[in-house]
Amino acid sequence: MSFSLPNFDLDRFVRDTLAEDLGGGVPGGGRDLTSESVIPADAMFAGVMDSRDPITVAGLPIADAFFRALDPDVQVERLVAEGDELGAGAHIMRLSGNARALLTAERSALNTVQHLSGIATLTRKYVQAMGRTDCVLLDTRKTLPGLRALEKYAVRMGGGQNHRMGLWDAAMIKDNHVLVAGSVNEAVGRAVTAGVAQIICEVDRLDQIEPAIRAGATRLLLDNMDAGTLQQAVALVGGRVQTEASGGITLETIGAKAATGVDYISVGRLTQSAPAADIGLDFTPL
Incomplete structure (x- = not known):
């Protein structure tokens, strides 16, 4: 699914964020040292993103873009819609793909969803x-x-x-x-x-x-x-x-x-x- 906002370049945001985490342009950087040294290149993972507290969710399309940037063949299933109110323990997203790619993208994707969902959750509390x-x-x-x-x-x-x-x-x-x-x-x-x-x-x-x-x-x-x-x-x-x-x-x-x-x-x-x-x-x- 496409995602766009005025004055926001999703591809650039994903590229710059991953480069920051991977040390792009830094001597010896441009790599996930841990995953490369521990995880076989052809290993595959499946994962489930879930809520630990009641939340209002936001940011799933951006998380999706992080995973796809490193594994174009990743399978992503969004289980809820943006703006949905979720209880603790709700499944938010399922994905499967290359283990190295998923682990490398994990923190950037989670940081974004956690931050944006935090804003959406607090906003919903004020509205109510x-x-x-x-x-x-x-x-x-x-x-x-x-x-x-x-x-x-x-x-x-x-x-x-x-x-x-x-x-x-x-x-x-x-x-x-x-x-x-x-x-x-x-x-x-x-x-x-x-x-x-x-x-x-x-x-x-x-x-x-x-x-x-x-x-x-x-x-x-x-x-x-x-x-x-x-x-x-x-x-x-x-x-x-x-x-x-x-x-x-x-x-x-x-x-x-x-x-x-x-x-x-x-x-x-x-x-x-x-x-x-x-x-x-x-x-x-x-």
Whole structure:
């Protein structure tokens, strides 16, 4: 099955990741020393990838690509779909092929699935903690360099949506921008004059709301406000622009904040510090 994401080159990612592990370009590198010295070249393995804890799965197409890169004839059977919620002990993927190739690709494949499934699992927990509201959970730009497309993909697999993909697709005016511009309305006004279509303006006080809207902001990021203050902010906005709560959102507080009527809640922790999912891969010789 093909897998593609905007601004993400899967073949290059697989090639570079394997080269890093194998020591490509390093004197004496470019090889799996252990497998070459211990495993016969024609040995065959079968393996099963499974969950050790309840998870939401993400990243199987990338794992598939790692194995196929080293053994084009590998047999891979994905037993679940991306975004599926799994219990502990669920079988995720079966594969069989050249033992050296499978062992060499194993860590890169597992690292990717564990990391992306960890993000998807945490995202699903936040979505569920929001309760029955129309509020949408968003990620942020707090991603690992080089992994943004994959990490934001994992957020979608967990039921969240993506905020800005980068600095290019919307303006986000924060406190430091306001500091240089001199005021919220001046900063927003400059973005309007520059012809920016989407202008998100951070406000951390209620008295900043009206100047930001009048200046032309299309969304207000209500920063570090408790649920009571958020409710007041939403009332002051009155549906004129979109609202987004952000800053210090936890699983314990997100439900109350989602119930205030904000349109979005953004959580940096989804990609910044989600724990890796506990996923294993056990092989048997054929």
